[in-house]
Amino acid sequence: MTMTPGSSSRGVLDGIVVADFSRVLAGPYATMLLADMGATVIKVESPTGDDTRAWQPPVRDDQATYFLSVNRNKHAIALDLKNDDDLATAHKLLGKADVFIENWKPGGLEKFGMDPAAVAQRYPHLVHASITGFGTNGGAHLPGYDLLAQAASGLMDITGEPESGGQKAGVAIFDVVTGLHATVGILGALQERQLSGKGQHIAVNLMSSALSGLVNQTSAYVAGGVVPTRMGNDHPSLAPYGPFAAGDQPLIIAVGNDGQFRRLAAALGVPELADDERYATNPARNAHREQLRAELEVHLQHKTASEWVEELRHVQIPCSEVFTIAQGVEFAQDIGLEPVQPAGAEQVPTVKHPIEYSRSQVTYDKAPPQLNEDADAILAWLHEDGPRRFDADMVTSRNNGG
Known part of the structure; x- marks a missing residue:
């Protein structure tokens, strides 16, 4: 990236540490955006890895392109929270982090002392973002799959030709929208922490994000009492x-x-x-x-x-x-948007971050990690008394006697 006069080589979130306990799409998409903007994201996976590592084909160098799509710029460690030592490591990470993001089932983290109430008491500085499928009340038992949100929100009912059945979108669109909402919420909470010195809990869910993301279609019913119907590729309010x-x-x-x-x-x-x-x-x-x-x-x-x-x-x-x-x-390439950006020394092709800053930098420094790839550097950083800022190169150099 060519820097303009007066520009900064740092990302807007430089110095922010994110403990990423999320998996699949909504959470990892949010944390990749944060990492692109300069945050240090520690991706915590189970010993078997994020589900999307196995979502193949398609693949690139034996890695699922699904996983590659939402995990660049992250540092990876595998932890089994049922193991006492690994659970202690997880809590050390929360103690040094600024943001904790997870998409566990409601109540699933309580036995590990990582539920919202416990986190707020033990780590009052943390911005804790929880992503669920259908909230924590009557929908708490429902699994958080994008397809279910597309069906339950009405998106499938308004997608397709009038004579056809409901049709899902060609991408997990509400996972992406929920990831964006989580990112916005995190940024807002970080700003508020600057004023109050305290973190807070953020809750987003696929269903609420879906209803918000359906914008004029949801409003047609909520404000006008009109139930939208399938119109194929036509628009309900514009022609041609x-x-x-x-x-x-x-x-x-x-x-x-x-x-x-x-x-x-x-x-x-x-x-x-x-x-x-x-x-x-x-x-x-x-x-x-x-x-x-x-x-x-x-x-x-x-x-x-x-x-x-x-x-x-x-x-x-x-x-x-x-x-x-x-x-x-x-x-996109022809019109100068440079949509493909290679990530890391491996030059893994990834899709460009969607935001451009006039002074600050968006980075593509690290390819999507292998499972447990950065464990040694992360553990060394967690067990030292130095700064909260994590620098994998610095820690690795020090471990090697540099």
């Missing part, structure tokens, strides 16, 4: 907004206002459509969306999707071809 058949393949057109529609009609050679009372306003276009689709597709047939993209973007009409994941990564 979705895929339309061009000369060779679908073309995405996303018209958000009347001015954009007027420019679209002119670009297609039928400016009179913008003055047609059926299409002149967004509510009218919504009421006549099928007639409008037929009108537009007659004219879209004259050129390929890529030709239309070039022409429509020239007049500022939001549009796109429908890409594969591979084409999407290539497109």
Whole structure:
């Protein structure tokens, strides 16, 4: 990364230590974001490792790409909390950490003295983030799988064609949203700790994150009493907004206002459509969306999707071809977003951190770790009386007589 004048080579969370007892996706995604921003993340796994280490295929060098996607920049140690020595090590880590994040089942950490009440009493400085599937009350017994949240929240019911059954999203979207919410909560609690000197407990769950993440769809029911239905690729409030058949393949057109529609009609050679009372306003276009689709597709047939993209973007009409994941990564590269960032000395390809800072640095210093990879350095740091800051290179050098 090229640093600008007045910039800092440190991440915004430099000096913050995160004890990461989470696994699979929501928690590890949150802690990877924190690690990218400069926090020291100690990833604590069971002796058998994070479940996603075995979620194969696909793989890279015998490592599951699922695990690689959310675990860069972390230092790994394996602990069996049923073992007294390992449990003591876990508590030493909590004593030196600033943040403790876990996604155990509600009540599962109580026998280890690591439940919210015990942590608040023993480690009042800690920001403790708990991730569950459906909260700690009536849904405490429900397993926290993203697919269940997609089903229970209504996302599956509004996804797919009207005549089809419910369809899940192509990614564990609510795990990701919950991970983002956990990150926001942690950052807020760290800021508040600056003022009060005290940590606090943060609770997030997949179901609440799902309902929040469904935004306008949930609001349609909560505020308007409307139960959203499946509309395929159409939008409930905008038209034209979705895929339309061009000369060779679908073309995405996303018209958000009347001015954009007027420019679209002119670009297609039928400016009179913008003055047609059926299409002149967004509510009218919504009421006549099928007639409008037929009108537009007659004219879209004259050129390929890529030709239309070039022409429509020239007049500022939001549009796109429908890409594969591979084409999407290539497109991001073409427009200068640098979506692939190699991590660590191993140069493991990872997806770029989504935030850019004008002064501070986002790092890709460490590849996703092997199981228990950093145990010696972590244990040496935990048992010394030195600073709370963990530096694996410094500890390793000192252990080797450096």
